[in-house]
Amino acid sequence: MNSATPSLAHFKLPVIENEPMKAYAKGSEERAKLKQALDDMIAQGTQEVPVVINGERIYTGSTEKQLNPSNHKSVVCNYHQADGALTEKAIQGAVAAQAQWEALPFNDRVAVFLKAADLLSQKYRYKVMAATMLGQGKNIWQAEIDAAAELCDFWRFNCKYAEEIYHQQPPKNAPGNWNRVEYRALEGFILGISPFNFTAIGGNIPSAPALMGNVVLWKPSPSAVYSNYLVYEILVEAGLPDGVIQFIPGPAEEICSVAVNHRKFAGLHFTGSTRVFKKLWTDVGANMDKYVSYPRLVGETGGKNYHILHPDLDKAGVHHAALQTIRAAFEFQGQKCSACSRCYVPKSLYNDFKASILAEHAKISQGAVQEFQHFSGPVINKFAFDKIKGYIDYAHASPDCEVIAGGKYDESVGYFIQPTIIHSKDNFTKTMVEEIFGPVVTMVVYDDDKFDETCKLIGDTTEYALTGALFARSRESIVHGSNLLRQTSGNFYINDKCTGAVVGQQPFGGARGSGTNDKAGSWTLLVRFISMRLIKENFVPISDYHYPSNVV
Ligand SMILES: NC(=O)c1ccc[n+]([C@@H]2O[C@H](COP(=O)([O-])OP(=O)(O)OC[C@H]3O[C@@H](n4cnc5c(N)ncnc54)[C@H](O)[C@@H]3O)[C@@H](O)[C@H]2O)c1
Numbered sequence: 001m002n003s004a005t006p007s008l009a010h011f012k013l014p015v016i017e018n019e020p021m022k023a024y025a026k027g028s029e030e031r032a033k034l035k036q037a038l039d040d041m042i043a044q045g046t047q048e049v050p051v052v053i054n055g056e057r058i059y060t061g062s063t064e065k066q067l068n069p070s071n072h073k074s075v076v077c078n079y080h081q082a083d084g085a086l087t088e089k090a091i092q093g094a095v096a097a098q099a100q101w102e103a104l105p106f107n108d109r110v111a112v113f114l115k116a117a118d119l120l121s122q123k124y125r126y127k128v129m130a131a132t133m134l135g136q137g138k139n140i141w142q143a144e145i146d147a148a149a150e151l152c153d154f155w156r157f158n159c160k161y162a163e164e165i166y167h168q169q170p171p172k173n174a175p176g177n178w179n180r181v182e183y184r185a186l187e188g189f190i191l192g193i194s195p196f197n198f199t200a201i202g203g204n205i206p207s208a209p210a211l212m213g214n215v216v217l218w219k220p221s222p223s224a225v226y227s228n229y230l231v232y233e234i235l236v237e238a239g240l241p242d243g244v245i246q247f248i249p250g251p252a253e254e255i256c257s258v259a260v261n262h263r264k265f266a267g268l269h270f271t272g273s274t275r276v277f278k279k280l281w282t283d284v285g286a287n288m289d290k291y292v293s294y295p296r297l298v299g300e301t302g303g304k305n306y307h308i309l310h311p312d313l314d315k316a317g318v319h320h321a322a323l324q325t326i327r328a329a330f331e332f333q334g335q336k337c338s339a340c341s342r343c344y345v346p347k348s349l350y351n352d353f354k355a356s357i358l359a360e361h362a363k364i365s366q367g368a369v370q371e372f373q374h375f376s377g378p379v380i381n382k383f384a385f386d387k388i389k390g391y392i393d394y395a396h397a398s399p400d401c402e403v404i405a406g407g408k409y410d411e412s413v414g415y416f417i418q419p420t421i422i423h424s425k426d427n428f429t430k431t432m433v434e435e436i437f438g439p440v441v442t443m444v445v446y447d448d449d450k451f452d453e454t455c456k457l458i459g460d461t462t463e464y465a466l467t468g469a470l471f472a473r474s475r476e477s478i479v480h481g482s483n484l485l486r487q488t489s490g491n492f493y494i495n496d497k498c499t500g501a502v503v504g505q506q507p508f509g510g511a512r513g514s515g516t517n518d519k520a521g522s523w524t525l526l527v528r529f530i531s532m533r534l535i536k537e538n539f540v541p542i543s544d545y546h547y548p549s550n551v552v
């Protein structure tokens with residue numbers, strides 16, 4: 001008999017609010033505590049990160065290193081890798097754990113994630129931020145909005161959304177009947193694959209399906225293993241039962257091949273590049289005859305996000321757009337799927353916009369993240385450095401492009417690439433079309449009387465449709481532009497930068513090449529990981545099978 005808490009009440013969640021963000025101003029308590037956490041983490045040296053399956057921490061001896069991108073001679077952790085056999089063991093353990101986890105009353109599952117959020121908010125905030133800064137190259141503010149605030153918000157708001165979903169019941173009952181719906185987990189396991197660039201996404205990838213009663217194999221990014229492992233241990237301390245989430249860093253293709261070929265593969269929760277998601281989709285498609293049910297494939301992928309300025313902007317509006325473009329293009333070195341990497345400027349405003357953005361660009365300081373004054377830090381690794389460098393070298397060599405700011409790079413200590421601004425005469429130059437995922441933004445100029453055509457160009461230029469922003473003054477321009485740009489992004493911003501969605505405020509995601517647009521940070525993501533069962537209970541026995549219409 002299940003030892004779950006008997007259902008003796010309908011519990012109400014605590015009031016769910018966004019995690020307050022701390023400013024880390026000079027002399028503040030939070031800055032001192034974060035500094036201490038950074039110093040401690042630097043002093044502790046390289047950490048060992050295990051595979052965790054069924055609660056067992058497994059040091060396989062097959063290890064890879066996660067480097068500090070600010071100083072790539074420094075090793076943040078050695079992580080032990082799962083292989084195919086351990087992946088199979090993780091699947092068996094997860095599937096064995098599901099029945100008891102799903103049967104746990106909703107409030108007991110919720111309590112794990114609410115407690116994890118409070119543990120992160122208070123006890124572990126600075127440690128997880130320090131791991132995100134040193135391991136992934138985020139400065140203080142980028143670490144705060146991600147590894148502290150957004151992850152707390154994911155954990156808390158998902159509970160609120162899940163409660164709202166559970167309250168969705170059939171509105172009508174015929175006399176003598178009671179119709180009810182239960183929200184089952186999916187049969188089998190979910191494969192969760194997370195990217196390097198947000199610790200919060202790492203935490204949400206396994207947590208969202210698990211909250212709904214699913215069991216998950218979580219493969220973190222090799223460039224975010226340490227912070228993701230700390231997140232995992234917080235979930236364990238919060239009471240997550242063994243086997244519900246299996247933590248399996250390791251060779252992605254080997255792990256995914258075992259998982260995607262397994263009969264009990266019930267779904268994929270992926271965030272990462274479009275290329276990888278499309279490959280996984282085809283791998284699943286090739287195995288459809290093996291599965292118990294149709295797997296749920298949920299993916300948030302690439303972006304080639306834009307800012308467009310309307311000709312009706314005044315000088316102040318142009319300067320505001322320049323400031324917001326600096327933030328959207330260069331925060332976290334442009335390593336956000338939402339980063340602004342293309343900018344459309346009307347001819348009449350170009351000189352003012354160029355003057356503003358160059359003046360602001362000149363103020364950007366770049367360096368190691370533990371030197372708090374820097375707005376810009378390193379890109380994540382050698383692969384990214386070489387890829388982004390290639391786009392900059394292309395621009396330097398292209399007759400259609402002029403590098404008007406930045407354009408230099410240095411990997412002698414960390415993977416540092418200067419925030420770079422390109423002016424292109426070609427609307428379809430490579431840096432206007434392809435995702436760069438680095439601190440590079442390309443601007444093109446359009447004729448003032450070609451706003452409508454430019455809006456169409458925005459949609460026709462890339463495969464992506466993740467985020468975009470329109471800067472305009474009049475309501476008429478805002479309405480007109482919003483309508484023309486409807487299909488160009490899943491997150492559309494008006495007079496604001498195209499990055500920075502907050503859980504509970506701006507559900508996040510895009511369609512086309514940017515993903516399935518299931519919207520992380522909203523209820524629509526959670527419903528992808530449930531399978532409803534309708535229950536109709538009849539209270540009144542019948543005495544005859546005939547219907548009145550049969551009586552003649
Ligand atoms: N839309 C969003 O919400 C969102 C959020 C973050 C990142 N992203 C996208 O992710 C990319 C950057 O993150 P990244 O560099 O970690 O992406 P990535 O695709 O290189 O890696 C993402 C995850 O996939 C794994 N992976 C890599 N190759 C794989 C394979 N062949 N099979 C299975 N798994 C594989 C990686 O190990 C990692 O865990 C960018 O394209 C960015 O736009 C999108």
Ligand SMILES: N[C@@H](CCC=O)C(=O)O
Binds near residue numbers: 335
């Ligand atoms: N949700 C984040 C982007 C996540 C992807 O990298 C934003 O809105 O800036």
